[in-house]
Amino acid sequence: MKNALFVVVAMAVAAGLLAAGWYASAPQHLNRAAAAAVGAPGDAAAGRIVFFASGCGSCHMSPGQSDLLRIGGGRPIQTSFGVFYAPNISPDVTDGIGAWSAQDFARAVLLGVSPTGQHYYPVFPYSSYRRMTPTDVRDLYAFIRTLPAVSGRAPPGAPLLPYSIRRSIGLWKRLYAGARPFPDAPGRDAAWRLGRYLVEGPGHCAECHSPRDILGGLVAHRRLTGGRSPNGGSFAPDITAAGLKNWTTAQIAEALRTGATPRGDMFEGLMAIVVRNLGELPDSYRDAIAEYLKTVGAEDAPSGGVARQD
Structure with missing residues (x-):
């Protein structure tokens, strides 16, 4: 009798844990304010800036060519958690995202959830993109709609x-993509705040420039202090104020524009593509990034993300 009771209790506890895990891992939906904001008409010209600030073409441009605006996907991304392929995000109705609504797009970017309600894997840096404003996401959607449609689908990961x-990715999000707003920054000017937004949000700098733990999440207290790129190849250096102590703000901004470092060499690999994107931004954006990086320490950089409200 006691054994039977123990089995019943154990099964009840297990069922409760499974139910709790299922609930906790459920894909999120946009809140009402964000859904309304992204539903308004977007500004494609402003979205062009967001596109390059976010580095969309770096991963999604079609292989075998160098046009950052041909975003047919297909690039393999090898990680310690498996191989993934950047999908087609061109306006192609069949193979890309041409059939997506603005809300579908925003849910993917801000929450990492597909139009069919599936979690995207965090090789897509939504844990940083969650910090983007709905207005920026709306404008990005409007710009992508103007780009050439590219046929073809990437292989499955x-x-x-x-x-x-x-479904387990929902629990990963609970750990590493929680709703933590930017901390207050009294005394900081508009340029610094813009730099923080670009670095921590669309620019997703921490995704490469931070170490990761065994589950693939960013190590919060060492954010921006350097780490292996997601493909496990090159090492991305420390870009906190300590790591950049020998660089001036002007030198950082110039390196982001041209790829030339104060030592006289050039950025290579993934960073060379990043520079191609950043070179399309207004000078004030690169200056803002430089200003922020020259002041931020690992303990100051925010460790989570949030879908922001305008």
Whole structure:
């Protein structure tokens, strides 16, 4: 009798834990304010700036060519959690996102959820993109709609267990993509605040320039202090104030524009593509990024993300 009771209690506890996990891992929806904001007409010209600030073409441009605006996807991204392929995000109705609504797009960018309600894997840097304003996401959507449609679909990814259980990504988000707003920054000017937004949000600098733990989440107290790129290849250096102590603000801004460092060499690899994107931004944006980086320490950089309200 006691054994039977123990089994019943154990099964009840297990069922409760499974139910709690299922609830906690559920894909999120846009809140009402964000859904309304992204539903308004977007500004494609402003969206062009967001496109390059976010580095969309760096991952999504079609292989075998160098046009950042041909975003047919297909680039393999090898990680320690499996291989993934950047999808087609061109306006192609069949193979890209041409059939998506603005709300579908915003839910993907801000929350990492597909139009069919599936979690995207965090090789898509939504844990940083969550900091983008709905207005910027709306404008980005408007700009992407103006780009050439590219046919063809990327191969399916091959994530390793337990990440191949897509629902488990919802629990990962609870740990690493929580709703933490930017901390207050009294005394900081508008340029610094713009720099913080660009670095921590659309620019998703921490995704490469921070170490990761065993689950692939960014190590919060070492944010921006350097780390392996997501593909496990090159090492992205420390870009906190300590790491950039020998660089002036002007030198940082110039390196982001041209790729030339104060030592006289040039950025290579992924950073060379980043510079191609940043070179399309207004000078004031690169200056703002430089101003922020020259002041930020690992303990100051925010560790989570939030879908912001205008």
